[in-house]
Amino acid sequence: MGLLEKKVGVVFGVANKRSIAWAIAQAWAREGAHLAFTYQGERLKENVAELAGTFGTDTLLMPCDVTQDDQIQLVFNEIRKRYGKLHLLLHSVAFAPREALEGRFLDTSRDAFRVALDVSTYSLVALARAAAPLMTEGGSILTLTYYGAEKVIPHYNVMGVAKAALEASVRYLAYDLGPQRIRVNAISAGPVNTLAARGISGFLEMLKHYEAKSPLRRNVAPEELGATGLFLASDGAAAITGQVIYVDCGYQIMGM
């Protein structure tokens, strides 16, 4: 029997087969979870439908821009109607305007700051609040963060600030939801070549730097993020909540 047999999950943040969300969704599905997927706009629908379709033609697929409360509510209403409950939620969503991911953090506009924090941080709070009433058998909420939350990574700029707020949100949500046996954790992933990552100026340099400097002398593979995502969703992690787990080939321990 799979580790996630009889569990129902919802995944936010699959854009294409390179998405970290896809690696984690595959690991969850392989262990028996039944998954629903959302996509941001019509532009991505076909891509996500094709990927989600590999789990069967009855896979629930809905649009959801995470800045829109009405769309969030529609997703959870549909999950309630179809399954009546929920166990797993993957939040793998982030965005900042491109101009905010180059040059100086000092020059971040009020609007870019607001958008980055709304899409990348507040969305976790909004999704957790909508999911919690359905997690009547306990649950696991998982988000993705990055080391730029705690140290300066040139060009990561406002995303670093958004991730710092995301990691703090993980702790506050873990405290609020703990009594309902809902765990909230974050994976801090080393750089992975995805659509979102390519928006960061100098991203390919980051990949090279990790390969040269991390203790394991390589970059993380998407399947390894999937494996940690599976662990955090499973009963093996039943006493782990409010944590940021580094899956970065050890880079986080380095001072130089």
Ligand code: NAP
């Ligand atoms: P990705 O494949 O581009 O996924 C990012 C997802 O966020 C996309 O599906 C994107 O949809 C979605 N998104 C953006 N704005 C949204 C909105 N308003 N509503 C709903 N969805 C929205 O890139 P990824 O690298 O896998 O990113 C997933 C997560 O991992 C992010 O939180 C990222 O910060 C984090 N992370 C990535 C790395 C890395 O090196 N790749 C490292 C550490 C952490 P659209 O394409 O339509 O915008």
